[in-house]
Amino acid sequence: MGIAIRAENVSKSYTISHQQQPYLLLRDVMASGARNFARGALDVIRGRNRARSSAQEEFWALKGIDLEVNDGERIGIIGRNGAGKSTLLKILSRTTEPTTGEIRIRGRIASLLEVGTGFHPELTGRENVFLNAAILGMTRQEIHRRFDEIVAFAEVERFLDTPVKRYSSGMYVRLAFAVAAHLDPEILIIDEVLSVGDAQFQKKCLGRMEQVGREGRTVIFVSHSMQTVLSLCSRGILLDGGRIVAAGSAHDAVTAYRELGASNQIDRTWLLPGQAPGNEWIRLRSACIRPASTVASGQLTIRTPFCVEVVYDANLRAEAFFLGVRVRTDYGDIIFASGSIPMPIEPGTYHSECTVPGDLLNDGVYVVDVSFARDGTVPLFRAEELLSFEIHDVERASGAWLGKIPGAVRPRLKWETERLSVSAPA
Amino acid sequence: MDSGVQEIVIRAGQTDARYWRDLWSYRELLWFLSWRDVLVRYKQTVIGIAWALIRPFLTMIIFTIVFSVVARMPSEGNAPYSIMVFVGLLPWFFFTGAFSQASNSLLENERMITKIYFPRILIPLSSILVILFDFLVALLLLIGLFLWFGFSPDWRAVCVPLFMALGLSAALGPGLLTAALNVRFRDFRYVVPFIVQIGLYVSPVIYSSSLVPEAWRLAYSLNPMVGVIDGFRWALLAGEFSFYWPGFVASLAVNLALLLAGVLYFRRAERSFSDVI
Numbered sequence: 102m103g104i105a106i107r108a109e110n111v112s113k114s115y116t117i118s119h120q121q122q123p124y125l126l127l128r129d130v131m132a133s134g135a136r137n138f139a140r141g142a143l144d145v146i147r148g149r150n151r152a153r154s155s156a157q158e159e160f161w162a163l164k165g166i167d168l169e170v171n172d173g174e175r176i177g178i179i180g181r182n183g184a185g186k187s188t189l190l191k192i193l194s195r196t197t198e199p200t201t202g203e204i205r206i207r208g209r210i211a212s213l214l215e216v217g218t219g220f221h222p223e224l225t226g227r228e229n230v231f232l233n234a235a236i237l238g239m240t241r242q243e244i245h246r247r248f249d250e251i252v253a254f255a256e257v258e259r260f261l262d263t264p265v266k267r268y269s270s271g272m273y274v275r276l277a278f279a280v281a282a283h284l285d286p287e288i289l290i291i292d293e294v295l296s297v298g299d300a301q302f303q304k305k306c307l308g309r310m311e312q313v314g315r316e317g318r319t320v321i322f323v324s325h326s327m328q329t330v331l332s333l334c335s336r337g338i339l340l341d342g343g344r345i346v347a348a349g350s351a352h353d354a355v356t357a358y359r360e361l362g363a364s365n366q367i368d369r370t371w372l373l374p375g376q377a378p379g380n381e382w383i384r385l386r387s388a389c390i391r392p393a394s395t396v397a398s399g400q401l402t403i404r405t406p407f408c409v410e411v412v413y414d415a416n417l418r419a420e421a422f423f424l425g426v427r428v429r430t431d432y433g434d435i436i437f438a439s440g441s442i443p444m445p446i447e448p449g450t451y452h453s454e455c456t457v458p459g460d461l462l463n464d465g466v467y468v469v470d471v472s473f474a475r476d477g478t479v480p481l482f483r484a485e486e487l488l489s490f491e492i493h494d495v496e497r498a499s500g501a502w503l504g505k506i507p508g509a510v511r512p513r514l515k516w517e518t519e520r521l522s523v524s525a526p527a
Numbered sequence: 528m529d530s531g532v533q534e535i536v537i538r539a540g541q542t543d544a545r546y547w548r549d550l551w552s553y554r555e556l557l558w559f560l561s562w563r564d565v566l567v568r569y570k571q572t573v574i575g576i577a578w579a580l581i582r583p584f585l586t587m588i589i590f591t592i593v594f595s596v597v598a599r600m601p602s603e604g605n606a607p608y609s610i611m612v613f614v615g616l617l618p619w620f621f622f623t624g625a626f627s628q629a630s631n632s633l634l635e636n637e638r639m640i641t642k643i644y645f646p647r648i649l650i651p652l653s654s655i656l657v658i659l660f661d662f663l664v665a666l667l668l669l670i671g672l673f674l675w676f677g678f679s680p681d682w683r684a685v686c687v688p689l690f691m692a693l694g695l696s697a698a699l700g701p702g703l704l705t706a707a708l709n710v711r712f713r714d715f716r717y718v719v720p721f722i723v724q725i726g727l728y729v730s731p732v733i734y735s736s737s738l739v740p741e742a743w744r745l746a747y748s749l750n751p752m753v754g755v756i757d758g759f760r761w762a763l764l765a766g767e768f769s770f771y772w773p774g775f776v777a778s779l780a781v782n783l784a785l786l787l788a789g790v791l792y793f794r795r796a797e798r799s800f801s802d803v804i
Contacts, residue, residue: 111539115802195537195644196801204537218642221563223570228563235559236643264570 208287604767629702700785754778
């Protein structure tokens with residue numbers, strides 16, 4: 102067995118500027134260039150060291166990654182948001198260059214960083230299959246050979262000559278994934294594609310991934326679903342802060358991830374709008390999880406009612422604006438989702454909170470996604486893994502079961518036992 | 528793709544030596560991208576590809592009326608003014624279309640750039656191919672025009688592909704340059720239409736370059752499109768156009784210099800496209 106990928110000391114830095122503009126204007130470059138030149142010249146005259154421009158800052162998304170992946174291995178990469186997973190995948194799939202280090206890759210590599218890349222809404226399903234397959238690196242011959250298989254997998258035979266803009270989102274995703282699933286590279290890079298489609302289709306995709314692995318192909322898989330990583334991958338790597346903090350079996354990596362999850366993010370505030378999650382319509386200011394009653398403090402327990410609170414700037418006018426909160430386990434399974442009552446909205450800063458009753462969640466680590474939408478179906482913004490928190494167990498009645506109580510929820514149910522008759526002691 | 532297992536080496540700060548080989552192995556993608564753009568352009572249009580004929584045809588008629596009938600601009604020798612204008616309009620439309628499409632092409636394909644690897648130069652190249660397709664369609668119209676006026680070009684017409692190649696390079700060089708600059712500085716979105724607008728007056732489209740005073744002619748020829756349009760007129764107007772060699776050489780030199788600059792800058796900037804777009 103050979104080595105499919107060998108990475109040595111790979112790092113990647115980005116320059117983040119603290120300006121509020123989404124992109125550079127030539128004017129700014131010339132102006133700051135002139136300013137820096139003037140300041141630099143002054144500094145030289147005064148005999149001072151030249152200071153770096155304060156508006157820019159270096160950010161290391163990856164630091165000194167060493168990695169070896171054998172042929173045919175299925176390796177899962179996990180970590181919290183911003184841990185560097187996506188950057189690592191981008192470097193491996195060559196969409197961006199590392200700042201330092203060297204990577205050797207043996208074999209054809211294909212990446213599924215997002216399904217449906219290159220799909221054009223105006224084109225028909227048939228046309229998009231050809232286009233997308235070509236973008237993902239298939240030759241015309243290969244596409245012709247596998248075309249029927251792809252269409253059958255996606256279950257869209259009847260709509261092949263309909264523009265995909267008229268497809269339901271489920272059909273769209275199925276077709277996109279089908280193309281990707283029929284690539285024949287030696288190394289396949291997958292990022293979160295399995296989180297799409299209905300449960301049945303997800304199962305089909307998982308089956309396909311397992312098959313790819315059995316065929317001896319190398320699979321690099323990034324996911325937030327620990328369950329999927331455990332069932333698909335032979336090895337796991339945990340990234341945190343741009344470094345590899347754990348590597349070994351998939352199980353070890355997942356365990357390490359869960360321990361990491363305990364250092365939860367229950368309170369987040371963004372001072373600079375440029376760094377806050379958001380887009381042209383919604384920009385977050387802060388988000389937190391706090392006990393609902395002021396009496397309770399410190400740890401959240403299975404008994405504590407708590408609030409999910411967000412403060413955000415809304416830059417839109419709509420008749421029916423609403424928020425959604427989704428609570429997931431750190432394994433990725435959704436416990437529940439809840440939407441607010443639609444209301445009219447105008448531009449401004451808003452505070453929204455959602456109270457979750459006590460005696461609902463079991464003990465464990467949870468992740469919260471918050472989404473914003475309007476008019477029933479129009480998504481505005483979704484903040485994935487915005488917050489994470491841990492629910493602690495409470496002391497149980499003496500003599501009660503001491504082990505971990507299984508299940509996603511932990512409702513406090515009414516129990517009654519009454520004696521119906523007295524039997525004679527044996 | 529080759530069947531043997533290939534090895535890719537990614538090293539920080541080093542331009543990939545395999546680039547041009549990759550470009551060759553991705554040649555099919557070039558066709559697919561152009562094919563997509565051609566398809567998309569005429570989807571949900573009633574007359575479809577006829578648009579590629581109507582635009583240059585109407586422009587030619589308007590120019591003939593305004594500049595020949597009203598302003599009484601002279602033509603080239605015995606060639607009808609309409610033909611002279613149309614022979615200039617063909618490469619000019621190609622240039623403006625190819626140049627503006629190429630400049631915006633990277634931004635329009637942002638998602639592909641951030642998600643998938645392929646030689647990025649394919650994107651502006653494919654957008655130029657689409658315009659080349661329009662050019663070929665409009666060429667049919669020229670043949671119709673020759674028949675209408677009973678004007679026939681001579682042996683020089685075989686040189687048209689050569690001058691077309693020059694036209695391609697004239698659009699590709701600046702196109703690559705502005706495409707790459709556009710990724711970082713969106714200012715070029717405003718610069719390109721301006722260049723195109725001004726270009727019409729400093730290129731011999733509505734008039735013949737022989738009208739330019741002798742003293743200015745060499746400087747005038749530094750515009751790469753002067754060489755291309757003059758070339759078209761020489762090749763298609765059956766000897767009615769006298770070629771000005773010093774100007775052509777100057778125009779060609781600027782053309783090639785811009786192409787080289789475009790390719791070099793694009794290659795350098797390409798490495799950070801997915802980070803800054």
